[in-house]
Amino acid sequence: MRAATFFDGEEWRDGVVEIVDGRMRVRDAVPDDSLPRLDGLITAGFTDHHxxxxxxxxxxxxxxVLGRVVDLGAxxxxxxxxxxxHNSGHAVDAGEPIRAAAVATPGPSAVGPEVVLQVADDGPTIEYAGAFLTAPGGYPSDREWAPDGSVREVIDAAQAAAAVxxxxxxxxxxxKVASNTVAGPVFGDALIRAIVDLAAARGLPVVAHAEGPGEAQRLAGLGVASLAHAPFTERLDDAEVVRQAASVAWISTLAIHDRPTRDVVxxxxxxxxxxxxxxRYGTDMGNGPTPAGLNPAEIGALREAGVTGAALLxxxxxxxxxxSxxxxLLLPGTAPADADPLAARLLSPDDLKV
Structure with a gap:
């Protein structure tokens, strides 16, 4: 058992970390002065939202060091x-792998047609959107990288209801709604609103890929909960930024862009x-040669955008x-203000030894 400073998802707290039934656990406590203090700070695993x-x-x-990943198109x-x-705590059976048929990633890191998806028992929790909902012929229905069965082309509210x-x-x-005017047709306002309402009836938010002039502004005004990419097509004016700050969340994905788009986003x-x-930190993992884990380039871009310290966490x-x-995770240092996510590693039972 060690005294520890830990993050509860909102703020830093004092407590203890110990091994209970073979698993490391953190709990609230006022540590006795005689209890050795852990050399470092504790958080739960990080989330990649895209x-x-x-x-x-x-x-x-x-x-x-990821504790949760959110798949936004599969x-x-x-x-x-x-x-x-995976989420039930069982690894994929080696003799019965899940395979993605005819899949290739965009960019130079294309993978072969039989990608075996395997995760060990103690990996991150997986959440997902399922298929992209898009207009007939819309993005990404014509993309080679889009896995078979990962797109639903929707023409009206009835088809939207079935897809939701x-x-x-x-x-x-x-x-997940795709709305990319650069790449093809997109849903009209009425159908976007219908999808938002249909999703809400099932207790689900809507996240939108908004690309093309005015699309981030349009989608944000139609009730989507978040944008899958921080707006990158154009510089938003200050009034629009303030409006969106009050109504939607942005998933970062900053590091996928080259300049000058990177400067804009x-x-x-x-x-x-x-x-x-x-x-929200998100990398679009799978878009080019992104690492399977925390992405230093994304962290660096967020810091460049002023998202640092507790805000970055x-x-x-x-x-x-x-x-439970x-x-x-263990982050080096004893002052929360100095916590560096890039230095985090999985906490080990050896860290609790006195």
């Missing part, structure tokens, strides 16, 4: 099966964060370290 598990080798996630049957087996029900019944935690995020907007959204299933 990943594509069918486009990466996910096995390394089991060794990463074949719902495949990702539901992966999540059900399909994703909800498959265990989705959110509904970082400027948008800097002003959005300063206006009190909710920034909130963007990474670690859960409550006191949760928390993946516990």
């Amino acid at each position: 990943v594509h598990l069918q486009l990466v080798d996910v096995a390394p996630l089991a060794r990463s 074949n719902p049957t495949v990702v539901a099966r992966l999540a059900a087996r 029900d399909e994703m909800a019944d498959a265990g989705a935690h959110t509904i 970082i400027d948008n995020v800097r002003r959005f964060h300063a206006a009190g907007g909710t920034v 909130r963007a990474l959204a670690p859960g409550d370290a006191r949760a 299933d928390a993946r516990l």
